[in-house]
Amino acid sequence: xxxxxFNYLLRLSDSSLIIGHRLSEWCGHGPVLExxxxxxxxxxxxxxxxxxxxxxxxxxxxxxxxxxxxxxxxNEREFFNNLxxxxxxxxxxxxxxxxxxxxxxxxxxxxxxAKSKDETLAGIAAKSLKEIQYHLRxxxxxxxRLGDGTQESNTRLQNALNEIYRFTGSLFETDENDTVLxxxxxxxxxxxxxxQWQKDVDTMLxxxxxxxxxxxxxxxxxxxxxxxxHLGYILAEMQSVHRAYPGVKW
Amino acid sequence: xxxxxxxLWEVFVQTKPGLPHKHCGSVHAADKEMAxxxxxxxxxxxxxxxxxxxxxxxAIISSSPxxxxxxxxxxxxxxxxxxxxxxxxxxxxxx
Numbered sequence: 001x002x003x004x005x006f007n008y009l010l011r012l013s014d015s016s017l018i019i020g021h022r023l024s025e026w027c028g029h030g031p032v033l034e035x036x037x038x039x040x041x042x043x044x045x046x047x048x049x050x051x052x053x054x055x056x057x058x059x060x061x062x063x064x065x066x067x068x069x070x071x072x073x074x075n076e077r078e079f080f081n082n083l084x085x086x087x088x089x090x091x092x093x094x095x096x097x098x099x100x101x102x103x104x105x106x107x108x109x110x111x112x113x114a115k116s117k118d119e120t121l122a123g124i125a126a127k128s129l130k131e132i133q134y135h136l137r138x139x140x141x142x143x144x145r146l147g148d149g150t151q152e153s154n155t156r157l158q159n160a161l162n163e164i165y166r167f168t169g170s171l172f173e174t175d176e177n178d179t180v181l182x183x184x185x186x187x188x189x190x191x192x193x194x195x196q197w198q199k200d201v202d203t204m205l206x207x208x209x210x211x212x213x214x215x216x217x218x219x220x221x222x223x224x225x226x227x228x229x230h231l232g233y234i235l236a237e238m239q240s241v242h243r244a245y246p247g248v249k250w
Numbered sequence: 251x252x253x254x255x256x257x258l259w260e261v262f263v264q265t266k267p268g269l270p271h272k273h274c275g276s277v278h279a280a281d282k283e284m285a286x287x288x289x290x291x292x293x294x295x296x297x298x299x300x301x302x303x304x305x306x307x308x309a310i311i312s313s314s315p316x317x318x319x320x321x322x323x324x325x326x327x328x329x330x331x332x333x334x335x336x337x338x339x340x341x342x343x344x345x
């Protein structure tokens with residue numbers, strides 16, 4: 001069971017860290033000062049959550065690896081984040097869309113995870129849930145503002161949807177590792193969450209006057225460590241300081 | 251930074267329940283929801299507050315510097331308006 005829990009924690013923490021890093025790339029580049037700060041705040045929520053999850057993963061593994069070791073000393077094929085998280089920021093519309101699709105998933109996922117029989121995991125989830133409620137409020141209001149805004153903002157959001165919708169399937173990918181944890185009451189069942197997510201997303205797309213892409217081939221492979229070409233570049237930048245100065249402390 | 255940042259909103263933050271909302275700055279936003287979110291992100295991210303008000307800056311009517319004389323100076327020469335003739339007992343807090 002420790003082995004499965006460790007794998008599971010890596011999936012959750014990798015997804016948080018990678019999207020947190022993506023959002024941090026907006027720092028100093030936001031469309032207006034207020035939004036720059038908003039995206040950076042959200043980024044910090046994700047990195048903070050990743051930190052708690054890695055720390056717990058290190059304990060579960062009990063080989064003495066710290067959260068820094070797990071975040072900075074693993075290679076691309078050893079990362080298991082969902083493929084949506086690593087997609088580029090693109091324009092502001094693409095960032096907002098990626099964020100909305102993620103938040104709409106996390107609100108249901110972390111609500112379920114807060115009821116996990118693993119107390120530490122349930123505790124981290126309950127704390128995250130409050131942050132996620134705000135993330136969803138932020139991204140939802142931007143979805144409506146851009147989708148139902150000008151011709152230009154609607155077109156940009158629609159283009160983003162056509163580009164990255166195919167990575168949403170990887171949010172719901174499961175394997176036998178999950179089966180063990182679901183049976184133990186530790187992990188929530190993703191098919192229930194997928195149903196709730198789809199319902200929310202469909203409603204939002206309609207309100208934001210967007211057209212859901214049809215006949216999409218969902219890209220998967222993250223549970224086996226297979227990623228899009230973007231992850232390697234993220235890790236190269238994110239891990240460079242730690243690899244140049246191993247064990248460096250603030 | 252473009253010029254299309256929306257209108258200006260003044261932000262008031264209450265630090266503890268029961269205390270007055272204090273002006274702490276301003277944000278730009280296109281609508282009410284964006285204004286309250288921006289205020290939250292810019293002014294309360296280090297848990298400075300328990301409640302926020304945002305007010306469109308144009309809804310605030312302020313006195314102008316030229317008003318100082320007629321508005322405020324007459325109060326200065328009526329010393330009986332100032333509660334300075336009382337002996338304050340020792341140990342009294344919150345005056």
